[in-house]
Amino acid sequence: MKVKVQTLDAKASGDIELNDGVFAVEPRADILHRVVTWQLEKRRATARGTRERSDVARSGKKLGRQKGGGVARHGDRRAPVFIGGGKAHGARVRDFNPSLNKKIRALGLKMALSSHAKAGSLIILDGFQVAKTKELKGHFETLGVGKRTLVIDGDAGEAFRSGRNLPGVDLLPAVGANVYDIIKADTLVLTRDAVEKLEARFNG
Incomplete structure (x- = not known):
């Protein structure tokens, strides 16, 4: 699946070929429900x-x-x-720590990513480098993101400090991508680096 890549200024920056095995999986409500339930129960402390x-x-x-x-x-x-x-x-x-098969967890994450790609709420950025919170807020308005936005980058760099005070914006490194946060977001923003790491996570 080919998707357009943008800069933070909403300018075109080429295309990227997304792996259909990760971003074109048909979502199933029962799988997503199982993974989200498992994830929330894992958070509970006895x-x-x-x-x-x-x-x-x-x-x-x-x-x-x-x-x-x-x-x-x-x-x-x-x-x-x-x-x-x-x-x-x-x-x-x-x-409160029930077990869930690793294959089901991986499938749930693929379905969560695919649901945004299918709904058209997936934005691919060339990179995520910004210095000031006010500047980042303007970039999100230009990109036309939803009320609740999740940004996933390859690593938690200095740019993450700019967005942590913005209401309705969550930022995660690729290693922290999870079904609950992805489904909860109205708009999913991925960088090129994040796409590479997510695809390598499943293919590795």
């Missing part, structure tokens, strides 16, 4: 497990008689009602 009654190191001796003491009946000082006792119904360590 709670630190609290010590319950059986985990607290305190005396197990019965405090007093079962009957006749005029007070509540307690078996030991590990009960949650005592200071230093175990936590009642405390947080437990849970596993």
Whole structure:
């Protein structure tokens, strides 16, 4: 698939041949859903497990008689009602890291990239070098990007510092490209370097 390459000033800068095996895969909602669900669950951090009654190191001796003491009946000082006792119904360590086949993950990323190419919301830039945030904002307006833009470059260079304060603009190196961020974006902006690294990632 041949796509036009632009500069940051929205001027033509030749063409680039995109690999159909990466940018022309028919998207499937079930695959994308599986990958996004896996990715979001991988982000979840489990709670630190609290010590319950059986985990607290305190005396197990019965405090007093079962009957006749005029007070509540307690078996030991590990009960949650005592200071230093175990936590009642405390947080437990849970596993939020489900596994997903590498082939499915790779297929999901190809489909996410292909969805932008199919919708016409993919912009290929010759390079991404800019010094000031105000200047970069003007370039995005010239390119006509959507409300939410994702820029993927080969590496996280100095130019990334210019765009991190722009609302609705996310910047990632090619190694950090992921399905969730790509699908969430209205416009996907790739540099030549990013295209090469993404294609090499699948072919390697």
